[in-house]
Amino acid sequence: MPVLHNLVSNKELKARMLAETEPRTTVSFYKYFQIADPKAFRDALYIGLTKLKVFGRVYVAHEGINAQISVPASQYESMKAFLYGFDPALNNLRMNIALDDDGKSFWVLRLKVRDRIVADGIEDNSFDASDVGNYLKAADVNAMLDDPNAVFVDMRNHYEFEVGHFDNALEVPADTFRDQLPMAVDMLKDQKDKKIVMYCTGGIRCEKASAWMKHNGFDDVYHIEGGIIEYTRRAREQGLPVRFKGKNFVFDERMGERISDDVLSNCHQCGVPCDTHTNCVNDGCHLLFIQCPSCAEKFHNCCSPLCMEESKLSPEEQRTRRAGRENGNKVFNKSRGLLNMTMAIPLPEKK
Template sequence: MAPLHNRVSAEELKQRLAAETFRRVTVSFYQYAKIEDPTAFRNQLYQQLFALNVFGRIYVAHEGINAQISIPEENFEAFKETLYSYSFLNGIRLNIAVDDDGKSFWVLKIKVRDKIVADGIEDPTFDITHRGKYLNAKDFNDLTDDPDTIIVDMRNHYEYEVGHFENAIEVPSDTFREQLPMAVDMLKENKDKNIVMYCTGGIRCEKASAYMLHNGFKNVFHLEGGIIEYTNKAKQQGLPVKFKGKNFVFDDRLGERITEEIISQCHQCGKLCDTHTNCANDGCHLLFIQCEECAAKHEGCCSVECQDVLHLPEEERAELRKGVDKGQMVFNKSKQRLRPRINDK
């Protein structure tokens, strides 16, 4: 019987990944569905995917499943058969990564959560199934050619910063739960206009479209499969790609190149750059944009303070890390929340 949790050290798992000689495929998928017993489903799915050498991050809740994973190419068909054996996942769309080196994940983690997307919605009358209309790549291009159409990016600031669709407006927040009421307030004077929402793979904009309809908006659309599916389909069909820059992804790649434009800047020197990195000080671990020159000069750190910590003995660094909750810092990258930049001192 396969284990229900990983028992191997992170260092060894990363070494195993580096030594692999076969190709992996990075895939994301989600499905809003009623799961009566998320824990039982989680345990069964873990055993099945572990047996197929699948790595990645999966969240399961009563409202459905959200997954970003990598699969050995030779096991891809077996993976699909396993996934499709669940009635609510049969035939589900799989978003294949656009720019993939096969090293996106190195361990399998499946967690049970209250929701697959934390939304802060407490209204019992909210219905996720009453969602906006899907748009495929061609329909998205056609509808967004209309200057009266409002395109809304339902991703966080740090995602929008490195890449977004032409003329898309940002809902300036770092959490989805804050964005939902903010989007309603920002667009309240445009309830009769076409509102087109998008996100990385579709999961956030689908829920956002339902929330907008719940709040009285009339013509709400969302991009089917998000940026990933749009890019794949636009390229396959020879359509103009309206997305500019890099698509941020929540795995070790930290982004996939969609177009060659670089639309953001290094947070330390201001040079054009769209490379995210975590601060090398493990007690900080802030994810920010840093160019190669600044990475070398500042040893991968976000500030002088962190660079100083990096040179302390390990025992002292360990003491400084005690009691520090850095979880939110990992994906908290608004420039205004970045520590004072090194060249500001």
């Protein structure tokens, strides 16, 4: 029986990936379809992808598959052929190739069975996730952006919207997709006569969101085929104006793909124009926030003076401070303020 999980440390795996000389292609894909035995599906998929030296993050559930991976360039076509033949539902699966790719996005393959491929919080058994809205291709998106009767709804998290979005798109200011779904219905309840256009990074969230809107009585619902990634790729290939502005946040080491030169956000510490996401280097924090180069140098890549002070302590002292401490939310939300998002770090008691 082959080993169906990684046995090597992350540090060693990352070093091996960085030492590779062959370029890698970063790609994402998803598919909603019924998987009778997700565990068996996962194990067989793990064996096949491992043979092709695929790295990345893949979720499998009864409702389908969701993946963000990298593959050696020479193995890309073999990987596609493997997936197309793995299950009839995956034949001609759409691949979203990364727009701004250095091939260093992943260094290990993590393939997990989940209850849902996208956590949605939906408990309504009558909901049919396959009853989705109409797909929009790149030219259709641009035409719809000029339609005064259309409302574009961004189904990504607030920190994704902050660094990039379509002009006049509606932000649904929630921390999670499960919170966004009911919020979107409520925010649009008086616009059921409008054309509702949902969009997200690669299509997986907005496709389910379009089905949810239809389930809640919205009749004229659309979603962008392949999300921002596919829209941008096709618009560039076809010589169309790319109407998305700023950066497209991605969930790997890059944390963003540059779509336009527009910088829509600001450093969360000093306020200068900036759209570079980072994680606080303090092991007791790892807050996701936007930081400019000047503040990165000033705060030693930390989100606050408190985290900077703690990160300089010995590992034992850091563990002592973290013991019993509630870490709180790990994402900065500008509506709540940076210092409120970092957990209170107690200073040592005076003796």
